[in-house]
Amino acid sequence: MFILKNAWISIKRNKGRNILIGIIILIIACACTITLAIKNTASDLIDSYKSAYDKEVTIGFNRENMMKDFDPSQEEGRESAREKFDNVASYTISDVEKFADSDYIESYYYTYGVGLNGNSIEKAEIESNSDMPNGFGHGKETNMSSTDFTLTGYSSKDAMSEFISGTYTMSEITDNAWDIAFHGNYVFINQELAEYNDLKLNDKIKLEDEDGNTYEFEIIGIFKENEEENQEPMSMFSKSVNTIITNSDAVVALTNENENLKASIYPTFIIDSYDHVEKLQDEFYKKGLDENFLLQTNEELAESGVSSVKNISSFSTTFLVITLIIGGIVLFLINMINIRERKYEIGVLRTIGISKLKLTMQFVSELVIVSVVALTLGAGIGAISSKGVSNSLLANEINSSNEKTEEINKNFGGMNHGGDRGGMHGKGMPVVEAYDSIDAVVDIKVLLELLSIGLSLVLVSSIASMVSIQRFSPLTILKERS
Amino acid sequence: MENKKKNNGVSNDHLGKDVSKKERKIKNKESKEVKESNPFPKDIILSIKNASYRYSDAEEDDYALKNVSFDFESGKLYAIRGRSGTGKTTLLSLISGLEKCSEGEIIFDGKSLKEMNLDKYRNSDIGIVFQSYNLLPFMTAVENIILSMDANGLKIKNKKEKAIELMKKVGLKASYANRKVLRLSGGEQQRVAIARSLSYNPKMIIADEPTGNLDKQTETEILEIFKKLAHEENKCVIIVTHSQNVCDTVDKIYNLKKVQEK
Incomplete structure (x- = not known):
């Protein structure tokens, strides 16, 4: 006091x-x-x-692992690296389902791609010098660059990351497109390809595989690629000009029809926490994931938004x-x-x-x-x-x-x-x-x-x-x- | 004889010049009798035993005060006299617990100061009066006195009334109570300081040149207060001084000499 x-x-x-x-x-x-x-x-x-x-995990190349013996100055080194890229394991939907069966994974989606040639349509000519594999599951049999078109099937709308990120923008679309997009042979095609082949909404196109089997699809949407960011230099067309977008079921149906048709799968797993990525990766390796792959997250992207x-x-x-x-x-x-x-x-x-x-x-x-x-x-x-x-x-x-x-x-x-x-x-x-x-x-x-x-x-x-x-x-x- | 004690290498000289020789003789006789039966006689309130003091930064044998031994009794007025530099103020700070002896000890009421809580000792057992009064200038006279009561933890209802009573006792008008001390004269401030030192009824009053800044008339009045406190209220009053007037008033004088003069 x-x-x-x-x-x-x-x-x-x-x-x-x-x-x-x-x-x-x-x-x-x-x-x-x-x-x-x-x-x-x-x-x-x-x-x-x-x-x-969503806390997303994708499977990407472990470039460090793949390139560790690579010596660009020696022909042997280049050969060895190329061999590694060519021989990485390819995976199927069932592999992805097996991976997805984990306590850390809440849900998943994927894109499923296959290479096809044109039947009723012509490939828009583009200059491409890339013969490197471009994603998970690309086996040596699946050489999409040797085909006219890449048919990419999305398992859900969430998988359509190019639209979400703004790389692709839908320029024309049928009224019921989103009701039917994931349930049948419906496709979205590039605006340049549509112009090249004089195609419009509701037109039907035919594609064929290397064994001569033909597949018919109906166009329900036309998209364009953001040119500023994605157009290749010195090229008339955007990179995605010969990419045809459909749903994964449609691609699965194709591979079921012709077993020789090899598809590439690009899964995205939604996990409960970024803290579990390492544990999940170990789990994936135990379930058979090639060591030349690793798990990548979108944490950085999520961070960049804020x-x-x-x-x-x-x-x-x-x-x-x-x-x-x-x-x-x-x-x-x-x-x-x-x-x-x-x-x-x-x-x-x-x-x-x-x-x-x-x-x-x-x-x-x-x-x-x-x-x-x-x-x-x-x-x-x-x-x-x-x-x-x-x-x-x-x-x-x-x-x-x-x-x-x-x-x-x-x-x-x-x-x-x-x-x-x-x-x-x-x-x-x-x-x-x-x-x-x-x-x-x-x-x-x-x-x-x-x-x-x-x-x-x-x-x-x-x-x-x-x-x-x-x-x-x-x-x-x-x-x-x- | 008590006042002629001599220590080895003494720096002090106990003249013990009693104002009343008769009284002194009686007291000495009584004192001797008590000493024979009790090593710390009842009427000795403070005993300095071979106290020496050396500043912390001084050389080993450079003492400000060396081997001082004095006894002080209740009911007596003492003067400690000496020229400048003889260690008067140092001795006062040792007695008041503001400094601690380098050697020797000081015993108050049977207890060594080394064993006592010196803050408690200062705000309960002794009252200190300084030459420069050391009042808080932003406080009124009565506030200064009440502050001292508060420091003591005194639990009385009307502290202000008690403070005014003390002021009256030392010859101050009650109307000065709410006056800032800076608006009081030197003599009046010294009276407030004395009143403050009395606020918790200590057994001993220690005063350092209390009349050093005052005129003769005021000095006499202040000394009269100290005398009354000693003789009527049985307090031990120790005045450090080199004033002859003070020495003429006190019951006993202790002389201090410079250490080099020994």
Whole structure:
């Protein structure tokens, strides 16, 4: 009681200095509140954004493993590498199903590709110098580059990553396209191929395999490839000009019809957590995955979607640290001056028998009382300000998300249709609805963080008082005064 | 004789110049009798035994104070006299527990200061009065006195009334109670300092040149207060001084000499 009473008297007596300390702490508190609120909001936003992404795992080449004996300067090295690429194992749908039977995998989809020649249509001539395999399951028998067309079957809409990413955009589509796209011999063809062969929606095309079997498909959509990013230099056509898109069942039906037809499968597994990738990979190897393959995740892609928010969060943290360092130094210096000014008082109080501990507690109490008031005011002002800042942050994010939604819908032909797994948000779509309320920005967590930061700062800056009180000899102080 | 004790390498000289020789003789007789039966006689409140003090940064044999042995009794007014540099203030800081003896010991009321909580000792057992008063200038007279009561942990209802009572006791008007001490004269400030030192009724008052900044008239008045405290309230009052006026007033004088003069 004596300590608090004396502390209160001192605060009232040194109004100017305490107001200055209060203002500094208020500014720090204000900055802390805004920063913590932004940081927490950004963190929620990032978590939510990431959760909007499926945690995807695909199978890719273990290039490091494959290239480890590769010496480009020697013919033998090049041969050995080529052999490795040619001899990697190929996998079937049943292999993928076997892999997918894991506790870590929630669902999966795949694309299933096969090479066919034109029967009723002609291949659009393109220049290609690539004879390297281009994906998982590419066996030496399946040399799609030797055929006119690549028929790619998607197991579901979620598998149609090129449309989701915007590489392909649907330019024409039949009204019922998405109702029938995954249930029969329906295809989407490249706009350039359509123009080359004078094809339009609902036209039927015939393709044939190398054994002469013909297969008929109906065109239900025409897509175009984003030229800026994907057109090969010095080429008339885009890379996908001879890619015909259908569903995986249609490709399976083809391979069932002709066993010589070799297909390549590109599976995507949705996992429960990125932390389980290594365990899953070991499981895949045990189930027969070639060691020249490894698992790749879309974590980086998911991260890249929130990079701007992360930047804001990281900027906030830096700002907070700088504010705390500067604020801490200023408070420390004020405390030093305070102690020097009050040296005589300390001497007198020590002489009349007030212990060092009580005196230290009195000085710290003074600072804590001022700090609590300033922190409360700062938290209030910060809460009001952070609302605006966070709203602005949210508005930008919502805007950017909406733009992305519209863009993906546009890529699929401008129709708002449901996908196989709950609509379009299955990929790359942040859930923005969670952020239309700002009430949770300055919550109890922020206030507790603020309180602990503020009081820690006060205690650290009080070290000057504590050390000085321990060191001062009352007699020396009083002698100096005399 | 008590006041003629001589130590090896003594730096101090106990003149023990009693104002009343008759009284001194009686006391000495009583004291001797007590000493024979008790190593720490009841009326001796403070005993300094071969106390030496050397500053922490001083050389090994560079003492500010060496082998000082004095005894102080309750109900007596003492003066410690000496020229500048003889260690008067050092001795006072040892007695008041602001410094600790390098060698020897000080015994208060039967207990060595080494074993005591010196903060508690300063805010309960002794009252200290300084030449420069050492009041807190931003406080009123009464607040300074109450602060001392608070430091002691004194639990009484009307601290302010008690403080004003103390002020009156040392010759200050009650109307000065709420006056900032800086607006009081030197003599008045010294009276507040004395009142403060009395606030928790200590057994001993230690004063360092309490009249050094005061005129003759005020000095006499202040000394009268100390005299009353010793003789009427049975307190042991020790005044460190080089004022002849003070020496003429006290019951006993201890002289300090410079260590080099021994």
